[in-house]
Amino acid sequence: MKALTILQYQWKDLLRGKWIVGYGFIYLLIADAMIRFGGAGPKALLSISNIMLLLIPLVGMIYGALYLYQSREFTELLLAQPIDRPTLFWGLFGGLALPLALAFTAGTLLPILYSGMIITASLRSILLILLLGNVLTLLFTGLGFWFGLRFFEDRVKGLGFALVSWLFLAVLYDGLILLAVFAFGDYPIEKPMLGLALANPIDLARITVLLEFDISALMGYTGAVFNRFFGSAAGITVAAVCLLLWTITPLWRGNRLFLKKDF
């Protein structure tokens, strides 16, 4: 009941800021353009997912941290009211993460629907991309919340860490892996590579996409190893568990910080 009242207020506030509408609109434009130029096939879906893999973590983390800073007054106001802190924490999180996920889903799904791609392309692939986008939104918004709470008094630090983490996970990580492959190419490094891929949620999502579109062959022998691993029931379970852990851990830590915090 209380959580719902809080969510309702936040959604109204987000919509009034129009920012969230713009965010959904970006996906609409991207999906529309990709389908228009790439045809209503797997190629367009792959392009959409590539952009999504960069954009969602960035927006989720930055805006997650920023949102906590912006909601400080709101938080202080509510903490003096008869409400428990966990409700407030989940209210704040849901108030941001759910609209972000919704904006992504609506923005991506609309062009897929009106272009008729929903019939021509594989429904499984479309659903998988939407699911991954939603999981990544929750995951990185949670991570942004954790950064925001960890550096509650120092916004520059909080936002800085969020930005650097994004740069590392989304951009540098792959370069480092490539470097490792280049340096240790003569050794059997498939297993460590597998571990490295599991350790980065963006990579995990990317590999899932690659496997879905069956282009892991591009990755040579490593791709074959991935294919064999992630194609098996055990592989899918491990990957899902990893993503789940990545989602839960920052939220759990963030919640704990929030419960102990002095306002």
Next chain:
Amino acid sequence: MISINNLQKKFGARTVLQDMNLQIPAGQATGIVGPNGSGKTTTIKSLLGLVKPTAGEIYIDGKSIEGEWDYRRNIGYMPQVARYPENMTVGELLSFIKAMRGSRTERDSELLSYFNLESEVDKRMRALSGGMRQKVGAILAMMFDPQILIFDEPTAGLDPKSSVRFKQLVHEEKEQGKTVLLTSHIMSEIEELTDYLIFMVEGRIRYHGPMHELMKRQQEQRLESAVAKMMEETAA
């Protein structure tokens, strides 16, 4: 009844409250005075659960407040610096808090007209002046008719007219038997609104008792001189 037992609060290496013991009976109006940084606001925030104590317990009406939140239903709090969601209008803010508490009180419109804020109901909080925000804070603190009222330097941003009206209102609440806690640097205000005094220095309570007794002890006619004298004594 508010009881504070061996309350201690540290922010990092800095100790703000040291082993504080305090009993405030229900219906008592108490002023808290002390130099800046003596721990007045931290004490108040601990009562509200905004600040988590390092050690010690706080009981309100015999129940520990640790991990509790429903007790805040009986507390009205007006913060020192009133900060509210900037995008909300005054009307939205009041109805939001009402919805959250599941209350249908009409007291808010009564208080809005009392403070001459009716014409500001549709204005966003960011468009309000500091004094007007303070008034909104006063309304939020009193609209649910709570048993305990906590005011942290309430009249600091108010114009004289509003200040007088505010004090009138607090006086009425006090007459109704509410527990009132008030911090202020304006001694005349403390004298006017409260009967008991807590004097804090560096996180410790140096005096807690009836105000007139302090004045008698310090051999002063006015509270201001009595408190000033006590501050000098503690500094020496």
